[in-house]
Amino acid sequence: MVNHPTVAAAALVTLLSDKPQLAAPRLLGAVIRHQEVALRIVEVEAYDGEDDPASHCFGGRTARNASMYAEPGVLYVYRSYGVHLCLNLVCHEPGSAGGILLRAGEVIAGMDTVRRRRGPGHREVLLASGPGRLGQALGLTPETDGVNFLQDPHWDVSMPGEEVIGSSGPRIGISRAREEPWRFWVTGDPSVSGTRRHNS
DNA sequence: CCCGGGATGATCT
DNA sequence: GATCATCCCGGGG
Known part of the structure; x- marks a missing residue:
């Protein structure tokens, strides 16, 4: 029964x-698969519920953030700057809301599919480096929002196989709650994004 | 290599 | 009308 x-x-x-800020670092090294494409997660950010000024939940429930109030196992997909689709795993204590943004991954299966989706001229380590690129590599669509990866055969998330050495720092691209070190990376x-500025 | 800035459109005030 | 949980290109050193 093992x-x-x-x-x-x-x-x-x-x-x-x-709480997402406690769960997020433990997700480093996990594998997310959508159909034939699989990524090893190397960078995440925690977004807490209505009390986190940087969270989409801040200010309460709306049509866009409804999935963040769903049960763990659900995927929350949002559109960034009109063009990029980004992926969160819903994560919160019972009765709350929140999510973990998947910011970067290493392609470990489905390389041909990822290259076709991303287009020519990309170094392998950058194929899923950054939340928009990761979303494109996985083939997200607006309909992915609200899917439960525990119940959908096209989706799977596996726990980390080995412990990884992680770092943490402020989240990227936010204007409020900059003091919270809720970005975590291997x-x-x-393949970690933002290497020019944000990594220590 | 590094930095600056433009594109682009949904979402909410 | 302002604000973005972004990406990528082009110019300068």
Whole structure:
């Protein structure tokens, strides 16, 4: 009875039923798969609920952020600057809201599909480096918002296989709550985004 | 290599 | 009308 699928699923639900800022670093090294494409997650950001001024939940529930109030296992997809689709794993304590933004990954399966989606001329380590690029690599659509990866055969998330050495710092691209070090990344990993400015 | 800035459109005030 | 949880290109050093 070791490795029964429901055991792994239960462990993920437990992980994602905590405050996002506590769960996020434990997600480094996890693998997310959509159909034939799989990414090893190397950079994430935690967005808490209505009390986090940088969260889409700040100010309460709206049509856009409704998925962040759903149960852990659900995917929250939002459109950034009109053009990019970005992916969060819903993560919060019971009765709350929140999510973990997947900011960068390493392509470990489906390379041909990713290259076709991203277009020519990209170095391999940059194919899913940055939340918009990661979304494009995974083939997100607006309909991905609200999908439960525990119940949809096209989607899967696996717990990290090995411990990784992580770093943390302020979240990128926000104007409020800059003091919270809620961005987490695999130390030294070449696919982490924002290497020019934000990494220490 | 580094930095600055423009594109682009949904969302909310 | 302002604000973005962004990306990428072009110019200068």
